[in-house]
Amino acid sequence: MSDPNRKAPDVTDTVNSTRPAPPPPVALVNPANRNEGAPRGGDEQVLRLEDVSIFYGDYQAVRGVDMTIGRHQITALIGPSGCGKSTVLRSLNRMNDLIPGARVAGRVTFHGEDLYARDVDPIEVRRRIGMVFQKPNPFPKSIYDNIAYGPRVTGMKVSNMDELVEKALRRAALWDEVKDKLKQSALALSGGQQQRLCIARTIAVSPEVILMDEPCSALDPIATSKIEDLMFELSRDYTIVIVTHNMQQAARVSHRTAFFTAEVDEQGERHGRLIEYDTTNKIFTNPAQKRTEEYITGRFG
Amino acid sequence: MAVITPGAPVPAASVRRGRRRPGERIIEGFLVLAAVVSIATTIGIVVSLLFPTVEFFGEVSIVEFITSSQWTPLFSIKQYGVLPLLVGTLWVTLIATVIAVPLGIGAAIYLSEYARPGTRRLLKPILEVLAGIPTVVYGFFALTFLNPILIDLWPSGDKPEFQNLLVAGIAMGIMIVPTVASLAEDAMSAVPHSLREGAYALASTKMQVATRVVVPGALSGIVAAIVLGVSRALGETMIVTIAAGLKTAGIPWSPIDGAATMTSYIAGAAQGDLPVDSLDYLTIFAVGTTLFLFTFALNALSIRLVRKFREVYE
Numbered sequence: 001m002s003d004p005n006r007k008a009p010d011v012t013d014t015v016n017s018t019r020p021a022p023p024p025p026v027a028l029v030n031p032a033n034r035n036e037g038a039p040r041g042g043d044e045q046v047l048r049l050e051d052v053s054i055f056y057g058d059y060q061a062v063r064g065v066d067m068t069i070g071r072h073q074i075t076a077l078i079g080p081s082g083c084g085k086s087t088v089l090r091s092l093n094r095m096n097d098l099i100p101g102a103r104v105a106g107r108v109t110f111h112g113e114d115l116y117a118r119d120v121d122p123i124e125v126r127r128r129i130g131m132v133f134q135k136p137n138p139f140p141k142s143i144y145d146n147i148a149y150g151p152r153v154t155g156m157k158v159s160n161m162d163e164l165v166e167k168a169l170r171r172a173a174l175w176d177e178v179k180d181k182l183k184q185s186a187l188a189l190s191g192g193q194q195q196r197l198c199i200a201r202t203i204a205v206s207p208e209v210i211l212m213d214e215p216c217s218a219l220d221p222i223a224t225s226k227i228e229d230l231m232f233e234l235s236r237d238y239t240i241v242i243v244t245h246n247m248q249q250a251a252r253v254s255h256r257t258a259f260f261t262a263e264v265d266e267q268g269e270r271h272g273r274l275i276e277y278d279t280t281n282k283i284f285t286n287p288a289q290k291r292t293e294e295y296i297t298g299r300f301g
Numbered sequence: 302m303a304v305i306t307p308g309a310p311v312p313a314a315s316v317r318r319g320r321r322r323p324g325e326r327i328i329e330g331f332l333v334l335a336a337v338v339s340i341a342t343t344i345g346i347v348v349s350l351l352f353p354t355v356e357f358f359g360e361v362s363i364v365e366f367i368t369s370s371q372w373t374p375l376f377s378i379k380q381y382g383v384l385p386l387l388v389g390t391l392w393v394t395l396i397a398t399v400i401a402v403p404l405g406i407g408a409a410i411y412l413s414e415y416a417r418p419g420t421r422r423l424l425k426p427i428l429e430v431l432a433g434i435p436t437v438v439y440g441f442f443a444l445t446f447l448n449p450i451l452i453d454l455w456p457s458g459d460k461p462e463f464q465n466l467l468v469a470g471i472a473m474g475i476m477i478v479p480t481v482a483s484l485a486e487d488a489m490s491a492v493p494h495s496l497r498e499g500a501y502a503l504a505s506t507k508m509q510v511a512t513r514v515v516v517p518g519a520l521s522g523i524v525a526a527i528v529l530g531v532s533r534a535l536g537e538t539m540i541v542t543i544a545a546g547l548k549t550a551g552i553p554w555s556p557i558d559g560a561a562t563m564t565s566y567i568a569g570a571a572q573g574d575l576p577v578d579s580l581d582y583l584t585i586f587a588v589g590t591t592l593f594l595f596t597f598a599l600n601a602l603s604i605r606l607v608r609k610f611r612e613v614y615e
């Protein structure tokens with residue numbers, strides 16, 4: 001699928017071989033508590049963080065995080081501002097590489113392979129692990145070219161690009177709204193449409209994992225609910241990790257929730273820590289940690 | 302500040318301006334003056350070119366000016382075909398552009414996408430200093446340094462002349478690289494970081510981010526940088542005077558010939574003691590008008606190109 005000229009890291013084979021047929025169908029439960037459905041394929045770990053600390057220069061922004069992310073699940077990262085959610089998320093597809101001075105210690109593994117090993121190609125990593133940002137950031141190109149961008153740059157062999165564009169847009173529940181203006185600038189779309197376009201653009205390269213950093217924070221409630229529906233729909237085929245400030249959103253869409261907060265150490269420095277990680281149900285109904293409960297109930301953070 | 306009691310009507314006079322702020326008016330007046338002066342200057346230049354040009358074409362036919370292949374106003378058999386000067390200018394401009402555009406844009410891409418912040422902080426000012434080197438220095442650089450090398454390396458056939466258009470074009474290309482690079486880099490740096498992140502998240506390589514996202518996003522600025530560079534090349538005088546010489550006669554078909562350009566002819570002719578009302582004196586204005594039209598056309602063309610191709614981010 002990818003350009004043979006690119007340096008192919010050994011992640012490739014592992015991924016292909018561990019990618020079986022579509023997951024067993026899951027009964028769509030009442031949307032208000034979809035996440036109560038039985039965990040799907042959740043035993044299989046896609047991403048795993050072991051004692052991960054992340055630095056910006058000398059500053060340790062995140063300290064000692066251990067967590068695993070299950071296949072075809074939606075994992076929500078919640079916590080007060082500045083606790084390192086985005087930092088952790090960006091470490092999962094090596095977007096932190098783009099920040100001068102950013103460094104990851106510990107191990108982040110993807111299907112058991114160290115993402116930060118020397119021979120891993122970060123570009124291939126990002127092809128398998130896509131990302132959607134807080135502010136919709138479509139390219140100032142046509143809607144069509146936005147979708148076709150990823151397949152083109154990754155050298156995917158596409159026999160029919162029109163078809164691929166349509167499929168991606170349908171997947172992102174955007175096709176009906178834009179099918180007559182594919183050649184128009186993506187910037188003419190509304191914010192919510194732009195964000196769905198960005199999701200479609202990510203899907204177009206068939207990643208395995210989609211990382212979303214507060215994807216709805218710039219959107220109105222209707223656009224938000226469309227994206228939530230979409231996420232839930234996508235979780236049949238994709239593993240999704242989402243950062244959100246919206247507690248209801250985490251409760252509505254995610255299977256598992258990780259609660260982070262910033263702790264002050266002996267030197268008076270603030271570091272992000274993972275406080276509790278469990279099924280969303282457990283976190284929201286019966287959290288083990290007092291701080292989690294305080295945050296969830298709005299008494300803190 | 303007056304205390305406003307909630308519910309109480311605000312006195313109507315409170316929004317009225319008691320007296321215009323005098324500083325505001327002075328500044329406004331100054332800005333209007335600045336705008337008027339620049340427009341008036343442009344009009345003045347056009348007019349001062351136009352009248353002598355019209356006078357010139359009263360004596361020499363436009364057809365001869367455009368079609369004759371000889372420019373020999375100072376010879377005994379006088380012919381007034383502008384083509385030799387025009388071709389000289391085009392050679393130099395073309396060579397300069399071919400050198401400056403790839404180097405300038407390449408340097409800009411390096412600075413904005415590849416260089417570490419420290420490297421960029423160091424290189425950008427150096428580039429800007431380079432852009433300020435007087436052109437006479439480039440002229441001697443071409444004549445005494447570049448041309449001997451060029452002649453040495455010349456593979457076969459006729460060697461470049463002691464003064465020639467090629468070496469002048471190369472020197473001029475080098476001269477405008479910093480201008481193009483610096484302005485293009487400004488335009489590229491202005492492309493929002495979020496677009497780069499979006500592209501990287503779609504598994505782009507650095508080069509793909511640069512060529513498919515940053516360059517299209519910065520296109521209008523890049524074209525402006527190129528146009529400014531090319532305009533400088535068109536209007537540049539010192540380098541061509543020194544490195545390409547002032548020889549005029551027939552059309553310089555080969556860039557390794559020495560020949561005058563429009564600008565170097567004007568500079569050369571203006572130094573001589575031509576009687577003010579002579580036809581020879583008027584040639585300066587006819588050539589000047591031609592040059593002006595070219596620069597004008599270049600700018601108009603670039604505006605259209607930019608409108609057509611640029612990708613507007615917000």
Ligand SMILES: Nc1ncnc2c1ncn2[C@@H]1O[C@H](COP(=O)(O)OP(=O)(O)OP(=O)(O)O)[C@@H](O)[C@H]1O
Nearest residue numbers: 056059061080081082083084085086087088099272
């Ligand atoms: N590029 C950077 N350079 C230096 N420090 C950074 C950088 N990005 C984030 N940080 C620091 O790392 C810590 C965690 O930031 P991060 O953006 O991950 O928090 P967050 O949980 O996503 O917050 P928010 O909810 O506000 O988005 C903060 O203290 C922040 O100041």
Ligand SMILES: [Mg+2]
Nearest residue numbers: 085086087213
């Ligand atoms: Mg964040």
